[in-house]
Amino acid sequence: MVLEAQRRPLALREVPVPDPGPGQVLIEVAACGVCRTDLHVVDGELEHPKLPLVPGHQVAGRVAGLGPGVQGLREGDRVGVPWLGWTCGECEFCRHGEENLCPRARFTGYHLDGGFAEFMVADARCCLPLPAGFSDLQAAPLLCAGLIGYRCLRLAGAGSRLGLYGFGAAAHIVVQVARHRGQAVYGFTRPGDAAGQEFARRLGAVWAGGSDEMPPEPLDAAIIFAPAGELVPAALRAVRPGGVVVCGGIHMSDIPSFPYALLWGERRLCSVANLTRQDGVEFLQLAPRIPVRTEIQVYPLERADEALRRLRAGQVRGAAVIAIGTAAGGAGHPG
Numbered sequence: 380m381v382l383e384a385q386r387r388p389l390a391l392r393e394v395p396v397p398d399p400g401p402g403q404v405l406i407e408v409a410a411c412g413v414c415r416t417d418l419h420v421v422d423g424e425l426e427h428p429k430l431p432l433v434p435g436h437q438v439a440g441r442v443a444g445l446g447p448g449v450q451g452l453r454e455g456d457r458v459g460v461p462w463l464g465w466t467c468g469e470c471e472f473c474r475h476g477e478e479n480l481c482p483r484a485r486f487t488g489y490h491l492d493g494g495f496a497e498f499m500v501a502d503a504r505c506c507l508p509l510p511a512g513f514s515d516l517q518a519a520p521l522l523c524a525g526l527i528g529y530r531c532l533r534l535a536g537a538g539s540r541l542g543l544y545g546f547g548a549a550a551h552i553v554v555q556v557a558r559h560r561g562q563a564v565y566g567f568t569r570p571g572d573a574a575g576q577e578f579a580r581r582l583g584a585v586w587a588g589g590s591d592e593m594p595p596e597p598l599d600a601a602i603i604f605a606p607a608g609e610l611v612p613a614a615l616r617a618v619r620p621g622g623v624v625v626c627g628g629i630h631m632s633d634i635p636s637f638p639y640a641l642l643w644g645e646r647r648l649c650s651v652a653n654l655t656r657q658d659g660v661e662f663l664q665l666a667p668r669i670p671v672r673t674e675i676q677v678y679p680l681e682r683a684d685e686a687l688r689r690l691r692a693g694q695v696r697g698a699a700v701i702a703i704g705t706a707a708g709g710a711g712h713p714g
């Protein structure tokens with residue numbers, strides 16, 4: 380499924396199977412999660428994508444070919460491909476464990492063709508081993524919703540009361556990890572989204588309400604997954620002095636001005652950008668120990684655009700996943 384120009388629907392196209400270059404592997408894709416970042420690319424909120432582009436950056440598949448010089452992977456290995464697709468390895472960020480901030484980094488499904496396809500190539504160094512016990516469809520959402528959520532959770536700290544603003548794919552995984560760490564989770568949805576609040580409670584949130592509501596107790600930390608700038612002052616209002624608000628999205632509408640009193644009291648506000656390979660390795664080892672259970676709505680490849688539309692409309696419960704090849708066999712109709 381190809382994006383030929385931004386703000387246009389994806390188009391089903393026959394394209395040649397890509398050749399793995401030096402250090403790359405060819406991957407036969409089985410499943411690819413759908414992320415809000417895909418929407419930001421398609422809708423033009425992220426600028427200058429590769430065009431034409433195959434979107435998708437939560438890929439589960441198998442190695443089907445090796446380019447020159449690949450080490451540590453063999454044909455048939457089951458791998459995941461995340462958003463981080465290539466880093467320079469030389470800059471100050473790369474050399475100090477902050478490759479997520481590499482100014483030359485290239486991202487899957489944005490600068491590089493991604494997983495809304497039967498085949499793709501990926502840098503072997505960025506491929507992650509997928510945990511046993513997760514089907515390809517179940518594993519796909521771990522690769523961004525899970526990984527970025529995990530990095531957000533790390534920056535939010537281990538305080539006992541954690542708020543999650545926007546209860547989509549990332550939050551539905553983070554709530555499980557946070558509960559495993561002994562944190563109480565407070566879920567915030569769009570005001571009036573009773574079904575979303577019920578979903579949050581069913582996954583273990585101790586409280587769920589609208590983003591215009593205050594939680595019953597002050598929060599130690601909050602993570603904002605929804606791309607709405609007005610949630611920043613709302614979340615600052617909900618955290619205690621010394622608390623932290625983490626913005627987990629790659630794009631957000633403008634943040635409205637707010638009184639300094641909301642930040643005063645040593646509250647902190649930060650963003651999370653991308654992921655490191657170390658985040659990926661850690662989270663994919665942790666997920667089966669909890670164990671994380673992903674709730675997915677499955678779409679066949681040719682209906683990827685419908686999955687994007689439903690995500691844009693806030694109609695996806697849990698995570699949307701594109702099923703490709705053999706994984707599509709039992710995909711059925713999305714719930």
Ligand SMILES: [Zn+2]
Nearest residue numbers: 414416523524
């Ligand atoms: Zn993503």
Ligand SMILES: [Zn+2]
Nearest residue numbers: 467470473481
């Ligand atoms: Zn770098």
